[in-house]
Amino acid sequence: MESNPTLYIVPTPIGNLDDITQRALTVLGQVDLICCEDTRHSGKLFSHFGISTKTVSVHDHNERQRAAWIISKLEAGENIALVSDAGTPLISDPGYHLVSQVRQAGFTVVPLPGPCAATTALCAAGLPSDRFSFEGFLPPKSNARQTKLAELLQEPRTMIFYEAPRRIKDTLADIIEVMGPERPVVIARELTKTFETIEGRPASELLEWVNEDDNRTRGEMVLMIAGFKASDDTLPLQTVKMLELLAKELPLKKAAAITAEIMGHKKNALYKFGLEQGW
Known part of the structure; x- marks a missing residue:
């Protein structure tokens, strides 16, 4: 642990509990307080590993208000950890406003390495990984989604998205409409879990594959789209x-x-x- 009051950013498993690091367990067991996106959800993880540290909820709807209170705890000399429901906090999860305010207040923020669905999926996707763009969630409605995809039409880097299972078919249809049926796309679902599946095909073929089995629309999903490859006559x-x-x-x-x-x-x-x- 740091000698001065510190906010620790602690990744937690995205599925397989064995993926938690020894350092994460040590920090979670030694800090004075753990800020959780959902205390009930994280409570199951803490119970599994015998962690009894006090918890408090910090989520999208109360993060700005909680920040001042958390800073007061740091001023009182307490060490604090921040976790999300799964994976690395702040990556399409709450925490940005808290970390920003804690840093502005002059306190140390220490990030721990650990699970992240975006990079875990990219490693096995078979798409270029030397340069990539993490885009979070696409808009939920088709018109806005197509507008966003059109903005990314000539993005040369591999694009990584998180997507809700109930929208995956519509999203693939929009990719086909905007980026073409041949654009390579990879779906990674249920990463690190029993039914982990990583499937990559041209967009139109991938939609057909998804439609073949309803089970392929279930579970947490990472969606990856190959970057645009310009030809000599391509107009920006x-x-x-x-x-x-x-x-x-x-x-x-x-x-x-x-x-x-x-x-x-x-x-x-x-x-x-x-x-x-x-x-």
């Missing part, structure tokens, strides 16, 4: 958007000429592209 998304907007107000030739001058592309290529789009 910003260029396409500019051409589209100008073409709504001007003749296509004029719109292509203005876009070419601003964005540095060939006018004829832009004009041809606009014709293909029916602008």
